[in-house]
Amino acid sequence: MKCEECEENEAEFEVIAEGQYKGVCRICGKNPEFVPIEKPSQNQVDESKRMWRVKEILSRSAGIPYNSPVALPNTLRTVSLEDLRRVDRDRKSAYQLRHESRMQREDEASAKSRERGAERIVEESKNIKDEIELIDE
Numbered sequence: 131m132k133c134e135e136c137e138e139n140e141a142e143f144e145v146i147a148e149g150q151y152k153g154v155c156r157i158c159g160k161n162p163e164f165v166p167i168e169k170p171s172q173n174q175v176d177e178s179k180r181m182w183r184v185k186e187i188l189s190r191s192a193g194i195p196y197n198s199p200v201a202l203p204n205t206l207r208t209v210s211l212e213d214l215r216r217v218d219r220d221r222k223s224a225y226q227l228r229h230e231s232r233m234q235r236e237d238e239a240s241a242k243s244r245e246r247g248a249e250r251i252v253e254e255s256k257n258i259k260d261e262i263e264l265i266d267e
């Protein structure tokens with residue numbers, strides 16, 4: 131690619147010039163108005179890949195899909211093991227809460243049905259009593 135500034139030499143650097151990316155040659159790259167963009171070294175690229183892999187493994191082991199970081203706290207940069215533990219804890223307590231409120235609802239429902247059953251028995255025995263009284267007469 132040719133230098134986008136002088137259009138003569140081979141472009142070797144990327145700079146930001148007037149708010150735009152430009153590939154420029156070694157000479158034009160010395161223009162103090164250009165902001166040089168440093169390319170990451172291979173080491174930095176490797177490290178970034180390694181970090182991503184760690185995140186993926188941690189997320190999977192916590193049962194959280196690593197490609198939906200929205201569900202995780204502080205995921206813009208790093209997810210610590212503590213974050214994952216907290217998510218796990220929150221999920222457990224949410225489950226606990228759901229479980230407890232369901233048990234409570236079931237308790238209330240069965241109490242109500244026992245009450246209705248008792249009322250029916252009282253009602254039926256009244257009827258029987260009435261029938262017995264009728265026979266007696």
Ligand SMILES: [Zn+2]
Pocket residue numbers: 133134135136137138139154155156157158159
């Ligand atoms: Zn140039």
